[in-house]
Amino acid sequence: MIKVGIVGGTGYTGVELLRLLARHPQVELKAITSRKEAGMPVAEMFPNLRGRVKLAFSTPEESELEHCDVVFFATPNGVAMQQTRALLDAGVKVIDLAADFRIKDIAVWEHWYKMEHACPDLVAEAVYGLPEINRAAIKGARLIANPGCYPTAVQLGFLPLLESGAVDVGFLVADAKSGVSGAGRKAEISTLFAESADNFKAYAVGGHRHWPEIKQGLESFAGKPVGFTFVPHLLPLIRGIHATLYAKVSADIDLQSLFEKRYAGEPFVDVLPAGSHPETRSVRGANLCRIAVHRPAGSDTVVVLSVIDNLVKGAAGQAVQNMNILFDLPEDTALDAVGMLP
Amino acid sequence: MIKVGIVGGTGYTGVELLRLLARHPQVELKAITSRKEAGMPVAEMFPNLRGRVKLAFSTPEESELEHCDVVFFATPNGVAMQQTRALLDAGVKVIDLAADFRIKDIAVWEHWYKMEHACPDLVAEAVYGLPEINRAAIKGARLIANPGCYPTAVQLGFLPLLESGAVDVGFLVADAKSGVSGAGRKAEISTLFAESADNFKAYAVGGHRHWPEIKQGLESFAGKPVGFTFVPHLLPLIRGIHATLYAKVSADIDLQSLFEKRYAGEPFVDVLPAGSHPETRSVRGANLCRIAVHRPAGSDTVVVLSVIDNLVKGAAGQAVQNMNILFDLPEDTALDAVGMLP
C-alpha cells in the first residue's frame, strides 16, 4: 500500500483527491492537514465522504508526513515550496497541485506570483506532470509540478498542431471558459451563486497567471517563440473547462488524422470524430480530455475544441494519474469513472 | 419631488431599491451611505446602474439624511434601531427593510436576534408594512417595519384561511423555498456558486428568525394562538420564494372564491384560477404575490402555493409600495414592471 498524505485538504482539489483516492485499492490515506480545521472529521466538512473517509484533519506537526510515500500539496501558491525540500530529503515523493514548480524561468514566476521563490534549484529538478508529453520523466521524478487546469486543456489542444508545424505560431488564440469551482472554495463575493449564476463574463484579459505557464509549454512544443493570446471566462457551471483554440493553418495536413495519431495510445485523451463538438458534461467527474478539431469551410483557420473537468484531468485526477505512473501502477487505477451525464 | 436617502446600499436590497427608484418619477435620490465604500460611484459596484444612478456612496456624516423626506434602511439587523429616533425627530419618515421593528414582543425579538433592543417604544409605534392588512395605518405612519421575505409570502398565503376560520389553527405548516439572493451579498462559503448550484437543502429546521415574525402575523389573523411549523430551504436560483402551505380544512368553504374575494382589490396580489401552479419566474423582478389554492381530491387538506420575488414584493418593491402609500402617490408608481419570463 502507498502511504499518502495531503497538505491542505479543505479546498476543492483536496476533497476531489479524497473522492478519487477513497476508491484507490493501493492507497492508504495517512494524513490530511489543515491547521485551521485540525480535529474535525473530514466527512463533517464534506458529507459526500461520510462512511468512506474516516480521517480527521490534523496539524502539519501531528501528521508525520515524512513517513508517507507521497505527499500531495493542495495548497495556495507559495506553500509547497516551503515544505518540499524536507520531504524530498526524507525520501517522500511530492506532487504539487499549485503553481510553485510549474514555470522554469524563476524571474517570470516571481513576476506573476508576486513573491520570491524559496527553492529555484527544485524548480529545475521538478517534472511538469503532463503525462502526454512527459510520461517517462514522471516515472523517475521525485517532484512533480501538476499542471494548471487551463494549461492542461489548452496545451493538449495545441500540442499536435505545434509539434507538427501545421500552424503559424505568430497568432495563437485560446478563448477559455471555466466553471466556478476553478476559483476555489474561498469566501468571496464575486463567486457567490447570486453573482455567478445566470451570468457570464471574461476576466483577467489584461493578464492571467496561466498565460506564462501555457506559453512555456507551447514554445517547447513548437521549438520557438510563439505569439499567444489567452482570454479566460467564468462559466455558470460547477465543473468543466472548454478551451476554444484558433490558429492559422500553414501546412497542408489532414488535421483529424494528425490528432488521432498523436493521441492514439493515450488513455485519457479522446479525439472525437470529425465534425464533433465535445461537451463539458461528457467528462464531468472523469479524468479525460476530449478534443475535436475543425476547419470551417473555405477558411485557413483551424479551430480546436478541448474539454476537461477542471478538478479531475485539470487537477486531482491528473495528480493521481501522476502518482500511478510514479509507483508503476496501471495508469487508470481509481480513474475509471465514467463522465456523469446527465 | 420626494427626497430619498438609503442607508446601507451595498447589499442586494440596496441595489434593488436603486433599480426601482431610478425609474420613479417623484423621487430624487439624495444620498446612499456606505462607510466602507464612501466615494465610490454606485454604478461602479453595480454596473447595471451605469447611466441611471449618478450618486456615489457617502459616509453617514456627509449624507445629511435628516434633510430627506424618507430614509430606507437596507442594513443588517440592529442598525436602524440606533438611528431611527434622530431621523423621526427631524421629521423624516423611516422605512426599515431589516427586522428591527417587526416583532412587537421585545423579549421575543431579543431572544431571536441576540441583542438588546435600543428603542422598544418605537417598536410599539412602528407599523408593520404589509399593505394588504395595514394600508390605512401605513398611510399615517412615521416608521414602517417592512416585512421579511418569507413572512410576506407565507402570511399572504394563510391570510384568507385564518381570517375566515376555514382551517384548524393547531397544525399549520409552511414549507418555504428561497433563492440564494435571500442570503444577501456577503462573502460566505455556503452560498458560493460551487456550493449552491445544482444542489438543494433545508436549513435552520431547528428555528429561523422569520418563524416568530410569521407566527405573530398568523395569530393576529386568527385571533388566537396557532401551531406553526416553518421549514426554509435554499433553492438554486437567484430570485424567488415559493411557499407551500398546508392546513386541515375545518369548515365547508369555497376556497377559490374565498381567496379571490379577499384579494379582489389588491393591486399586487394575483389569485390564479383553480388548478394553477404559480411559478417564481412569473414574478421575477415584479412587485407581485401570485397565489393558488388547492384541495387534493378526497382530502381535507388545503394546499396553498404562494410565490414572490424575494427582492421585490419580499423587500425593496414592498418598501417602495409603502413609500407610495405614505406619500399619497398611486400605489404602483415605479412598480409596473412585468415579470421577466423567460
Next chain:
Amino acid sequence: MIKVGIVGGTGYTGVELLRLLARHPQVELKAITSRKEAGMPVAEMFPNLRGRVKLAFSTPEESELEHCDVVFFATPNGVAMQQTRALLDAGVKVIDLAADFRIKDIAVWEHWYKMEHACPDLVAEAVYGLPEINRAAIKGARLIANPGCYPTAVQLGFLPLLESGAVDVGFLVADAKSGVSGAGRKAEISTLFAESADNFKAYAVGGHRHWPEIKQGLESFAGKPVGFTFVPHLLPLIRGIHATLYAKVSADIDLQSLFEKRYAGEPFVDVLPAGSHPETRSVRGANLCRIAVHRPAGSDTVVVLSVIDNLVKGAAGQAVQNMNILFDLPEDTALDAVGMLP
C-alpha cells in the same frame, strides 16, 4: 458473468444503467434495445460512454433478450407488462424500472395509469424492490418492480416513524422536490432550460401517480389506512430529490435513535447526526439515501429530510442493487461511487 439486456436505453434511466454497469465486474452487457435508434452506437448518443460501452442499439427482435440472465426495462409505463411473461417463461429475471408492477391493486393502477393492465397475475407475483423492506423476498424473486424515485425518498423517510407507531397516521405530508432529469429525456417545452432554469414551481398538486404507490407503502408500514398529502415540485437542478416530511408525533420516542437503529445495517441509507440538513449534492451520482430527523423546539411536529439521486437510488442504482441481491453478489458491487461534491 451475468448476461444483461436493457430494453429502452435512450432515456436517462437507460444511460444511467449503462454508466453503472460499465464498471460492474460481473456483468456482460448483451443488448440494449431501441427500435428508433437501432444501429446507432450507444456512445454516439451518450458521449460519456465513449470507450466504455461498445454496444449499438438494436431492435427487440435482434436482441435475443431471452438468452440474457436478467433484463432491465427502462421504458415508458405500459411496455414491460407486454413483454415480461415471455421473458420469465424463458427463465430470464426481469427488473422493471417503470411502474407496471408497483401497485398491487389493479383497479388503482388502471385508474392512475389510464390503461388496462396486461398481466394482473404477474403484479401479484412481483416483488417491490425496496431492499430496506423486502431484501429477502427480492433474493428469491423472478420479477422485481423497481420503486419510483419520489416513493423511494418518501417511504424511506417515513418508514421508521410508521413501523414504530411514533406518529399520527391521519395527517402525513410529503413536500417533495425533484431535479429536472426526473421528467425524462423527452422533447417537451416545460422542461426546456429556458423554462426550468432560475425557476421553481409545484406541479400535479391535484394528483400525481406516485401518490398511490407511496400510500400503498405507508399503509403497509403502518398496518392501517393513512391520510397522506403529496406535493411534488420541480427543482432547477439536474439530479436530486429532497423530500421534506411532516407528521404529528404521538408517542414519546427518541426519534434520532429510532432512525439510527432502523437503518443500522443498511449499506445505502445514511442517517445523519441530529441537527443535520442533508444536501442533494452529497448523493449526486451515488446510490444512497441520506436522512435527518428534526423536532423543532417546543413542537409536536416531526420533520424528516430525505435526499437521493433520483437516477441512482431513485432508479438505476437501486435496480443494480436489486440485481446484486438477486444474483447473490455483494450488494455494493459497482455501487461504490462517492457523491460528487462539488
Next chain:
Amino acid sequence: MIKVGIVGGTGYTGVELLRLLARHPQVELKAITSRKEAGMPVAEMFPNLRGRVKLAFSTPEESELEHCDVVFFATPNGVAMQQTRALLDAGVKVIDLAADFRIKDIAVWEHWYKMEHACPDLVAEAVYGLPEINRAAIKGARLIANPGCYPTAVQLGFLPLLESGAVDVGFLVADAKSGVSGAGRKAEISTLFAESADNFKAYAVGGHRHWPEIKQGLESFAGKPVGFTFVPHLLPLIRGIHATLYAKVSADIDLQSLFEKRYAGEPFVDVLPAGSHPETRSVRGANLCRIAVHRPAGSDTVVVLSVIDNLVKGAAGQAVQNMNILFDLPEDTALDAVGMLP
C-alpha cells in the same frame, strides 16, 4: 396611438415584445396571431403577462393586420416573406425579427436558409435595422430587417475597429456565447434543462447562419472583403450573449478613445472604462450593448468584449427601438428598464 400587430407570438421573441410593449404609452396592441393557439388568452401561456395583456391569440384571418400601423413578425424564417408585400401594399410598416430580409445577396440567403426567396425585390428595399449604423434610413423605411442576436453583439464590437482601419481584416475571430433562450421556445431534446444545465459546448463550428449576416456587415464597415471566423457556443444561462472578438492591430490608435467617440451619442451602446469586463447580467432585460476593449500587454492583439440580452437588444428591444425611430418617438420609449442584477 400606434396600432400594433404581432405575427407569431408564442415564442420567446413574441412574449418579450409583449413584455416591452405592455409598458409602451403610445402603443395599442391590436392582434397577436397564432393559428395553433387561436382563442387562448396570451396570459394563460405566459402568466407574467396576467393583468397586463388582455389579448387572446387569433388566427391570421381574424386579425385584420392590414389595419395596423406596424406589424412585427416573430415567426420562424420564411414566414414574413410570404406576407410582407400585402401588408406594405396596405400601408402597414413591417419589422421582421426573423432573417428573411437581412441578407442582400439572395443566393447567399438561399444557400444558408435552404429555401427559395419569395420576394427578392423587397430584400433590396429592406433596411437593416441596426440603428447605430442605419438610423436615418430606418426613419424612412417601410420594411425593417431586425438584426440577429449574435450579429448585433459582434457587429457593434467590430464596428469602430473596421471603420477606422485599425485592424488587419484578414483574420477576424468572433468567439460567441449565447444563453439557451436563443434557441427559441421549441420542444427539443438538446435544449432541455437536463441537457444544457451545468454544461457547455460549441456548436455549428462548421457553419452557422449568422456567419454570412455578420460577414456582410463587417465588409460594409471595412469597405472590402474580410476573413472572418465565427464560433458559437451554448451557455447554461437563460438570457445573454457574450462575444469575445479578436483581431490584429495594424495601426497605432488609442482604442479606448476610438470606441468612446464612435458610440458617444448612442443611447443603447455603453463603452466601459478601460480594463473592464462587461457581464451579461448587467444588461439582463435591458436594451443595451455594453462593450470593453483590451489590448493585452506587449501584444498586437485587440480583444473586444461585447454583451447584450439576446431577447432585448438582440431581438425584441431592438425591434421596439426601430419602431420608435420609425414613428418619431423618443428612441428609449418603453426601453428604460435597468438591467436586473442580481
